[in-house]
Amino acid sequence: MVIAPSILNINNLNLGKDIQMAIDCGISRFHIDIMDGHFVPNLSFGPQLVSDFKKTFPTTEVEVHLMSNNPDVLVPAFVKAGAQIVLLHYEAMNENKLNYWLDYLKENNVKAGLVLNPDTAISVLQKFLGKVDQILLMTVYPGFGGQEFIPESSSRIKQAVSLSTGKVPIEVDGGINKQTAKIAKDAGAKIFVAGSYLFCQNSIKKQITELEGILQ
Ligand code: DX5
Ligand code: ZN
Numbered sequence: 001m002v003i004a005p006s007i008l009n010i011n012n013l014n015l016g017k018d019i020q021m022a023i024d025c026g027i028s029r030f031h032i033d034i035m036d037g038h039f040v041p042n043l044s045f046g047p048q049l050v051s052d053f054k055k056t057f058p059t060t061e062v063e064v065h066l067m068s069n070n071p072d073v074l075v076p077a078f079v080k081a082g083a084q085i086v087l088l089h090y091e092a093m094n095e096n097k098l099n100y101w102l103d104y105l106k107e108n109n110v111k112a113g114l115v116l117n118p119d120t121a122i123s124v125l126q127k128f129l130g131k132v133d134q135i136l137l138m139t140v141y142p143g144f145g146g147q148e149f150i151p152e153s154s155s156r157i158k159q160a161v162s163l164s165t166g167k168v169p170i171e172v173d174g175g176i177n178k179q180t181a182k183i184a185k186d187a188g189a190k191i192f193v194a195g196s197y198l199f200c201q202n203s204i205k206k207q208i209t210e211l212e213g214i215l216q
Contacts, residue, residue: 001215004031006195008044009145018199025208029061031193036068039092040143047081054082067142075101079108087113087136090120102131118150122159129164140174145195149175154187161188181214
């Protein structure tokens with residue numbers, strides 16, 4: 001089980017400090033949400049944040065969750081910035097383009113992931129199974145942190161596990177806390193993104209320890 005904290009809801013002026021605190025608790029991968037104001041109605045970070053992250057925390061893995069329909073500009077920019085994993089939305093581009101960028105990531109030794117919104121059929125994964133290192137199922141509609149986990153996600157996770165015959169790790173993102181992490185884990189998820197649950201309470205250490213306890 002992997003916990004990949006989302007830094008979206010950290011007070012931006014405390015980013016370095018809070019990331020360091022999570023690393024001190026044993027976190028080795030972070031989830032960076034990229035929102036372009038078009039694909040989702042919000043703006044977040046750009047490539048500079050990723051390259052600053054890699055300069056400051058060189059041994060910590062970065063996965064970029066690209067919520068943008070401008071992959072032509074942004075995928076190469078995030079690869080250049082040092083992202084080790086790039087997650088692309090099925091809904092953000094046509095299938096030819098998706099295939100092109102998944103191949104591009106492979107060629108550049110960057111892990112590739114496919115992301116599905118809560119209302120996209122799980123069956124679309126079939127065509128891409130051979131090309132992806134992980135599958136991210138959104139458990140909220142993307143755009144904002146602090147939303148509630150959609151209960152139907154549990155059966156979607158089970159469907160994705162069965163479709164991929166357990167060979168591709170399933171990741172969940174949105175509304176993950178103690179209770180929903182357990183639901184997602186029981187359904188077969190292996191990678192857990194959590195933002196506000198980890199960074200918007202009193203103690204980051206306490207929250208990470210609690211989530212780890214559930215995922216053991
Ligand atoms: C939503 C983002 C998530 C989000 C998670 O669009 O993709 O990564 O920041 O935040 P919480 O854990 O607060 O739902
Ligand atoms: Zn995300």
